[in-house]
Amino acid sequence: MTDTKTSYATCPLCEATCGLEIVTRGREVLSIRGDEQDIASLVYLPVLLHAAKTHNFFSASTVDQMPKQVTAGLMFGTILSIPVPDLERTEFLLLLGANPLVSNGSLMTAPDMRGRLRSLRQRGGKIVVIDPVRTRTAQEADEHHFIRPGHDAHFLFAMVHTLFAENLVAPGRLVEHLDGLEQVSEMAQPFAPERVAEACGIEAETIRALARELAAAPRAAVYGRIGTCTQEFGTLASWLVDVLNVLTGNLDREGGAMFPMAAAGARNASGTPGKGRGVRFGRWKSRVRGLPEVYGELPASCLAEEIETPGEGQVRALITLAGNPALSTPNSQRLQQSLGTLEFMVSVDMYLNETTRFANVILPPPPSLARSHYDLALYQLAVHNVAHYSAPVIERETGMPDEWEIFLRLAAILGGQGAQADIRLLDDMSLATLIQREVATAGTSVEGRDPGELLAALKPRRGPERLLDFMLRSGPYGDGFGAKEGGLSLAVLEDHPHGVDLGPLQPRIPEVLRTISGKIELAPAPIVEDVARLRASLDRANGRMLLIGRRDLRSNNSWMHNLHVLAKGKDRCTLLVHPDDAARLALVNGDRACVTSQAGTVEIPVEVTDTIMPGVVSIPHGWGHALPGTQMRVAREHAGVNTNILTVEENVEPLSGNAILNGVAVTVERAEA
Ligand SMILES: Nc1nc2c(c(=O)[nH]1)N[C@H]1C(S)=C(S)[C@@H](COP(=O)(O)OP(=O)(O)OC[C@H]3O[C@@H](n4cnc5c(=O)[nH]c(N)nc54)[C@H](O)[C@@H]3O)O[C@H]1N2
C-alpha cells in the first residue's frame, strides 16, 4: 500500500478549497474571509470561529460550489460526499459548465488533466461538453452543444424524462439503496425534451440521443462544475447530475462517478459506516435578509448589507483570510463602499490589493515554499486516492510567524486572552478536541482509546503536523496507533516525498452513506420543493442578453495578475461577443462596449468570436485592478474590469445561498468614443 508509484506534486495555486469570511455581532463585530488550501488554516479555522463567537461567517463557497455541497449532504449525508468522475476508467464523460483543460479540474482533483482526457478518448471513450462557449475542453471533445446559461436543470431533467419514458432506467445494484425513485419519475413528467428544447437552445432529438447514449455506455459519468453551480438553478442542476449517474447505474461503479476515500479528514469515512445524522440547514439566519445558514456559513452576497445596516448585530469589524471579496463577490462596488465604513479590519494576505487596502492591519503569511502542505479538502475529491505531504522547502525568516500561528494569535486576541497569550495552549486544545471526538465516535479506529496514550504517541510534533498525523493515523488507511501494521502516518508520508498511492477509486455504497435513512436520498424535501420554481420558469420569455464568466490558464481568480510572466501578452479581460450579436450591435473586434446590468456598468474591449453562443456574452472574473490604494504595479498595468460590478447581490440561489454569477441579464452597446 505504501509503494510510491507515481509522483503527485501538489500545486497550491489551483483549485481554491474555499476558505472563509466571518463576521461577529455586537460592537466588537468582525468578519473573516478566506480561501485557503493549506491544512494549517482549515484545521485551525474552527478555533478562530469559536473565539470570534459569531454567526457572521462567509466564504468563497457561496460564490462557488455550495450547491454541490448541499446536494452532497442531502443525498449522501455529508458536506463533501461529492462523486467525482472515475476518469481513469470511464468511457463516456458528459461535462456541463466546466472547462477542465483550463481550470485543471475542480471538484475533480487530478494532475495532468489534458493527458487524462486524451487517454480517455484514445481508449475509445467519448467526451461531450455542454457549455454556452466552445471552450478549449469543448474543442478537444467529441461533441459540444451550446446551452442557454441557467438552463442545465431543464436539460438534465429532460434527459431524466427520456430515461423513464424509454424504459432506460437501470440503477443496477444501487436499487436496494435508493429512496425516492418514484418521486423523481413524477417530477420529471413536465420536462419532456420538446418542452425545454427552445429554452435550453438544444434540440429535443439531441437531448434524447444523449440520454440514450448515456444509458448505453458501459461506464459513464456526468459531471457539472461552476457553470452549473453559480446560476439560478444551481442546486437542482447539481442534484440532477447525480440523479442521472444513479439512474444509469453509473454512481459508485468503476468508470462511473465515484466517492474518493481520503486518507485524512473524510467525514464520510468516520463513524458508523452506512448511516449517519444527515445534514440540516437554516439553524440560524442572516440578520438583514433572513437567509438561512448552510453548513455554518451565510451567503457572501449578504456581507455588504450586514455592514451597512444599522442596528443590533451590525458588522463593524472584519477579518479577511486569503480572500479578495472586493473583486470576487456580487455587486462589488457596493461591497467596497461598505468595507470603507468599517471601524476595524484585519487581513491575512501577502498583497495590498482591492480588499486589503481597506484593512487597518495586513498580516502577511510566509511564502508558500516556507510552509508545509497537505491538501486536506482536495484529496476528498481526487480521481485517484493519494496522499502527499510536502515539508517546507525553504526556511522561514526568524521571527516570522507561520500562517497557522497568525490564525491562533488572532483567535487568542478575539478570545480575550490578549496578544501575548501562549498559542501553544490553543494548539493543544484543538488537538484535544479532535482526539476527544474521535475516541468517542463509534466505528473509528481509535474508538474507546485513552486520549493520553494517543497524545503521547504524537510527540514531539506540534502545530498542523501533529493534527495531520493524528488524522492520518486515525483515518481509513491509518496505523490506528498500533492497531494496523503498515498503516499510514505522517512519518510514512515523510518517507515518501513523492506521495503515497492509495489506489484507484473503489465502490463505497452503502458504506459511504451518512444519511439518516442509510439510503441514497434521490428526492430530498427541499429539492422537491424547489422543482416548482423550475417548472414555473418553463413558461418564461427568454429575450435578454445573458452574461457569463470564464477562466484563464495564466490566471487564478484575482491574485496572479501581479506576476509579469503571467500577466504579459494580449489583453485577456475582454467581452466575448458572437458575430451575429456584434453585427446587430455594430461592434467590431477591439471596439469598446458598455455592458450594463441591474447592478452597474462596465466598459470593456470587445472580442468577436463564434466560440460563444448568440445572445450570450462572457467576461472573466478577478480583474479590475486600477483602484486607488492598492500596491500591485503589474496588475495595475493590465487592470481589466471587474465583472462583479455587474452581478447582483440580491439574486441568490434559494437552497444554497449561492451567488448567481452566470446568466446575468445585461444590455450591451457601443461605448461612446
Ligand atoms: N487557470 C485557472 N484555473 C483555475 C482557476 C483560475 O482562475 N484559473 N480557478 C479555480 C477555481 S476557484 C475554480 S472554482 C475552478 C472552476 O473550474 P471550472 O468550472 O472548470 O472553470 P471555468 O473555466 O470557469 O468553467 C466554467 C464553464 O461554465 C460555462 N458556463 C457558464 N454558465 C453556464 C451555464 O449556465 N451552463 C453551463 N452548462 N455552462 C456554463 C462557462 O462558459 C465556462 O466554460 O477552477 C480553478 N482553477
Ligand SMILES: Nc1nc2c(c(=O)[nH]1)N[C@H]1C(S)=C(S)[C@@H](COP(=O)(O)OP(=O)(O)OC[C@H]3O[C@@H](n4cnc5c(=O)[nH]c(N)nc54)[C@H](O)[C@@H]3O)O[C@H]1N2
Ligand atoms: N463573476 C464571477 N465571480 C466569481 C467567480 C466567477 O466565476 N465569476 N468565481 C468565484 C470563485 S469559484 C471563487 S473560488 C472566488 C475566489 O474569490 P476569492 O477567494 O475572494 O479571490 P481570490 O482571487 O482567490 O483571492 C485570493 C486572496 O488570497 C491571497 N492569497 C493567496 N495565497 C495566499 C496564502 O497562502 N495565504 C494568505 N493568507 N493569502 C493568500 C491573495 O493575495 C488574494 O488576496 O471568486 C468567485 N467569484
Ligand SMILES: [Mo]
Ligand atoms: Mo472557486
